[in-house]
Amino acid sequence: MRLSSFYLPTLKENPVEATIAxxxxxxxxxxIRQEAAGIYAWLPLxxxxxxxxxxxxxxxxxxxxAVELLMPTIQPADLWSESGRFDAYGPEMLRIQDRGGRDMLYGPTNEEMITDIVRANVKSYKQLPKMLYHIQWKFRDEVRPRFGVMRGREFLMKDTYSFDASPEDARKSYLKMFAAYLRTFRRMGLETxxxxxxxxxxxxxxxxxxxxxxxxxxxxxxxHRGLIGKDIPGSDFDFQGNLEPIFSxxxxxxxxxxxxxxxxxxxxxxxxxxxxxRGIEVGHIFYFGTKYSEPMRARVQTAEGKEVPMEMGSYGIGVSRLLGALIEAHHDEDGPKWPASVAPFHIGLVNLKVADEETSKVCxxxxxxxxxxxxxxLYEDTxxxxxxxxxxxxxxxxxxxIVVGPRGLKEGELELKIRKTGEKTSIPVDNAATHIIKLVQEELQLLAIA
RNA sequence: CGGGGCGUGGCGCAGCCUGGUAGCGCACCUGUUUUGGGUACAGGGGGUCGCGUGUUCGAAUCACGCCGCCCCGACCA
Structure with a gap:
């Protein structure tokens, strides 16, 4: 991607309203660009x-x-009346009416809807367990949005919902998500x-x-200090096996x-x-049993022919909030320092003198x-x-x-800068590409936790 | 929801008290200059002064109402 065609409206000065890094x-x-309190447009970067x-x-x-599906942002109010939450939820739920005067809402969460989806077709313990997730925008009309995407009103979340026939099985689902979260955050270069x-x-x-x-x-x-840098499940981890050891x-x-x-x-x-x-909450998992399945009559028949409400859990990750958390965890006074696995681009290729033919050719x-x-x-070709x-x-x-300019090229060299450490090294132009490809791949490999 | 504060060009601000038709820095355009860590000089473009009503010969400026936004606290992914 050439910067000259990209859209990157950077600011030299600090916006006053932004107090945290x-x-x-x-x-x-x-x-990002703010469109209203706690509501942002996501710009390309x-x-x-x-x-x-x-x-x-x-x-x-x-x-x-877990299996992905996608539920809508706008939900009918009747589902929420079934669980009793339409009245129980406070003013942070955005309520709207359609042209027919029907009560609707912009979903602050999706327990009711997923319960409705599952109860419609799941009738037997044989159809369980199931873990369904979606990544969707939500809206909570926070009294006081702040800190940019860390505490917005509109935010992107991953929500998983588990359905089991017994509390014992529900615990297994819970542990699966627990283990999955350990891997998820570590792959982003976060100590969680x-x-x-x-x-x-x-x-x-x-x-x-x-x-x-x-x-x-x-x-x-x-x-306890012992939790820092602790091992997480590898990519060969058996999610069907016994998860109690990793949990404990x-x-x-x-x-x-x-x-x-x-x-x-x-x-x-x-x-x-x-x-x-100090810490920033980026994920929350919990087992809540029959809180929704009971009032919403989401039931299955057991092997004994008994009808029981499904055991449920829900597991959230604040996807948009993670950008904020990532920067808080990785930055210096000049800007963020993205781990390679989440960086908008792996490499910034800086052409110091576009007018110089040789420089532009090498770039x-x-x-x-x-x-x-x-x-x-991201090729800096401005x-x-x-x-x-x-x-x-x-x-x-x-x-x-990678910094390329006439001065270095005269010596047959270009400069490589590692953002994380600030370390700069000269490398020969000849095998530059090979060298850099290897470097990036190694960094990505490290974070992949293979 | 309590307490404070702010709305003036894309961003940051001055002007308001003491009404007279809008200014500065950054960014942008043109030229010269400079050329490896946000260069310097000169010229230039861009603003319904948040919205409405009122007072007045005249309102960014005064009065009233509304809207929006930010900060501290309580609350929340």
Whole structure:
């Protein structure tokens, strides 16, 4: 992709309303544009990252055995009357009427609808278990949207819903999602910790929040040092096998947000293992049993011929919010530092002097051979000044930059800059493409957790 | 929802108190200059001053109403 044809409206100055790094950089790098409070247009650069995140989420959902479908953003109110939530849900639910005066709503979540979809056809325990998911925009009319996409009113979420014939089976579904989440976030280059969440009136221990560790996180979390950098399931992990070991491995050490903090249990953690950090919630999984299946009569017959409500769970990932979390976790004063797996492009190819024939020729050849190898290149082919190009490239946060200019070419060299470390090295033009392709592929491989 | 504040070109702001027909920096266009970390100089284009009503000879400026947006807190993916 040539920058001259791309749409990248960057800002040199900081927008005043953006107080945190991720919000600031997303606006400055031309990733999003605010259209109303908590509602954003996704500009090309931001959209590319969003799609990368979605892709990883999908791959890991499928791996765990979940099946994708897509439910609408607008829902009829009657479903919500069945569960009692049409009245129970507060003003954060956006209610609208169609031309016939029927009550509709812009979905803040989809438990009712998925329950309706499944109850229509699933009648026997033999048809279970099922895990269905979708990635869809939701709307919650938050009192106070803020921090850009971290707390918007419209946001993109992945929601999985599990249906089982017994609580024992429901636990298995829960553990599958638990394991899938460990892989999902790690593949994005995030250090994520599952922490006990508030089970609410349903009780039980089957609810966890997945929290990204980031200095400017919204909530305090307390955890045992041993949870940092812990192994996650590999790509050969058997989701049909026994998942209890991986679950207990990740949940036996102390980890809690301040709401769930237990001073007594915390006291038992050795002082040298105590970590008190900030975190951003990016995922939430819970088992809620028959909360919806009971009132909505979503039932199956058991082997004994008994009719029972299905055991359900729901598992969310804040897809759009993850962009914010990623930047909070990976940035410096110049911009984001995207992990290769979610970067909008792998490489920024900077042509320092477009007017110079040799420079442009080398760039065009590099662009072609990198793209032929499946590497995503943003070719900086504008006539802007060098300083501007460099600053803009850093602001985009692409993991690698290749700088080509007449000065280096005279020596037969070009410069490679690693965004993460700031490290710059000269490499010979001759085998540059091969070298860079290898570098990018290695980086991607590392994050793929094969 | 409590508390604070702001709406003036794409972005950041001044002007408002003390009404007289809009200005600065960045960005943009033209020229010169510069040429490896947002260059310098000169010229130029672009604004229903959030919306409405009122006061006045005259309103960005004063009054009233409405709308939008931001920040702190409580709440939430």
């Amino acid at each position: 991720s919000h600031r950089f997303m606006l400055r790098a031309g990733m 931001g959209l590319r990252v969003l799609r990368k995140i979605e892709k990883i989420v999908r791959e890991e959902q499928e791996r765990a055995g 910790i599952p922490v006990k969440a508030d089970p609410g009136p349903i009780g039980g221990d089957l609810t966890h929040e997945f929290v990204v560790l980031a200095e400017n996180g919204e909530s305090d979390i307390y955890l 491995d990740w949940t036996s050490l102390y980890a809690a947000t301040d709401e769930m903090h237990d001073e007594a249990a915390w006291g038992e953690v050795p002082d040298e293992d105590k970590l008190s950090l 065009a050849e590099l662009e072609a051979s990198l793209e032929a190898a499946g590497i995503e290149v 006539t802007d000044r060098a300083g501007e190009k460099f600053a803009r490239m850093d602001l985009c946060g692409l993991p690698f930059q």
